[in-house]
Amino acid sequence: MANNDTNIDQYRRRFLERSTAVLAAGVIAPGVFLHTVANARPADEAVTSKVRWGMLVDSGKCKTGCDKCVKACEVENGLTRTGRPEIDAQWIRKVTLKNKQTGHTTSLPMLCQHCAEPPCVDVCPTGASFKRADGIVLVDKHICIGCRYCMMACPYKARSFIHEDITDQKAHAPRGKGTVESCTFCVHRVDKGQSPACVSACDEGAMVFGDMNDPQSEISQRLREVQSMEIRGDLGLNLGVRYQGI
Amino acid sequence: MPGVRIMMRVAVLLFLVTPVWAGTPVPEIPKGKGQQCVEDTAMMRTNHMEFILHQRDDTMHRGIRTKKHSLKECIECHAVKGDDGMPVSVESPKHFCSVCHRYAAVSIDCFQCHNSKPEIKLTGDRNGQ
Amino acid sequence: MKYPVCREIEGKSSAYVALLVILGGLVALGLGAAIYMEHQGHHVTGMNNQIVWGMPHVFAVFLIVAASGALNVASISSVFGKVVYKPLAPLSGLLAIALLVGGLVVLVLDLGHPDRLIVAMTNYNFKSIFAWNIFLYNGFLAVVAVYLWMLMERRMNTYTKAAGMVAFVWRLILTTGTGSIFGFLVARQFYDAAIMAPMFIVMSFSFGLAVFILVLFVSFWGTGRPMGEVIVDRMRSLLSLFVLAVLFLVAIFHVTNLYATEHHGIESFILRDGGIYTMMFWVGYVFVGSVLPLLLLNFSGSSRSEVVAVSAGLVILGGLAMMYVIIIGGQAYPLVMFPGYEVVSDFSDGVVNVYRPSLPEILLGMGGVAFALTIVAFGVKVLRFLPLSLADKDIDPHYRPDTAGGATASGA
Structure with missing residues (x-):
């Protein structure tokens, strides 16, 4: 299964690189042809709101004590541990819930919920916190002044502030001291037509990633079929991450 | 104001004995990979920051990931190897960006977040490329 | 009544020089702390990914809140036409500017990227109350500066009331904006309340006046200028009223x-189980910052300036304690994400977050206070901010020599 994924990914990437080469040579490849690859948008085309990326987490399948998604995220995005957990960046974390009355426990990953109405974007004074047209909430670190108001505003503690110098970042995940960051839905992978690293890493199949605006996508079908919920749905933020089985 | 006059004279004297008088020293710019940069050299020298800035906003906000003006590609092409055969970081005066930026005393903060060295391709799905 | 006369202070006494040296030292320490924090990154502070705003914000928000409050005395004079306060208006305006600048400096120097101040000035997200505050703060400085000009230049005096009115309205909006920084945080249990804005306004009345009183009295004691009972008593009853109002809200x-x-x-966390926060609230804010000054102001049987000054000092300490409770305490309590569930993770979910203020943070905050006071100390030397006399005969329109001290019935 995982092997299969990689093959598809490699195929997509080779395809993308070829088409980029063609474009760079100044030949405009026919859009119709490019669109035949599922989810792979040409490199020179801007994201649109026709797509809304989303994730469905099945907490019933999420194993307590398993942190493969967290590890995969750290490797993919080059997050390193400082030895002081309270200042470590954490884009995705495992949370265990215990019902106070029944004692029933549930395990699930928490990450940026990629709200349609993100409070972090509302409060950001410079507009560094923003939502891409396809629903991915990002921090533009070029204009982030490090005021941390977004961290105060986020209902999910999804954001981290970088407290010290960082070197040897991943080329696709630039990050540096004095700015705020959070889960990007692995935007660099999504733009290549791949799933986020955490989703690919989950052997249990507890996470589904896809376009919530496409009625045919796996995630849309699943969301139609199963009972799902949004964390702090009372805030009405229309989240990009949904949970089933809580 | 005799003090000022003396200082002026000293300044002129210093100017005359420095290499400036002998001929302006210019930075020695390391060559990149391949024959030609994405734009011609004169264009890049004056406008590289505009290209990168434009691309930065396009990539960040609109998801446009063309390679022509991407900083990542600059880093790939213009990597300078150090004594150990590995690419040097921007901390080194030999780094492609450092050579000029140190000379012109223009500080850049790109590399607070971006890696100034090309990525070493070892992991996972990057094999076989 | 004579036209109130303000004059520069001489500023040659050794006490004045010593004051400047001490303040300058504190400013230098604060600046050094800021450079250290900026160079090292915020890991050298007590702030972390759970307590994202710390000691600098306690000081900064206090100073900003006090700034708008410090303008009250001027407003009472220019907007509400209370003649007794007229000689105090210039100092009130100066103090407002100074405190705001001090607060903003702290806020800016604490940013992850103070070097990007220009970005904050050129990129605006108008849905952000923070972005609005950048305008409100800068605008406040401009408005108060114009007001001071109208006030202090004789030929512009006719516009004093209009300018004072603008400044008064502006300061109300400004404090509303500051309170809303917290009030708009929908996710946080302690902040998400509309009452934050009015509460901040009333707090500004109280804290701002307390700072004003201390500055005024100290500069009068220092310069040996005469101060009568009328003004002391007005300050006493006004402070008492404001402290009570804050307590009420x-x-x-x-x-x-x-x-x-x-x-x-x-x-229950803030009021009963919060340890340091509970203590800060009950002992710091309620007892030291409110009850004790109220007792001193109303029942000590004394209108002596020393008593009022001590009370003002207590109100300031209480105010800082209150800010600590609001800013740090509000973050220390775990975010409620799953009501009815016990939450465990390795990212401090479901536990009270720990915050230990570090020295650099405190020095930065103190540096801001010192910077504000330096502006005032310097200001009163170079321009005519400080009245020559606050003796009863010079300021009280109802003054009669035989009833000195008895003309306070009209209240504030």
């Missing part, structure tokens, strides 16, 4: 929260 805030079961967690 704080009580309303907590009682409203206590009514909603949803907020019982955070309330």
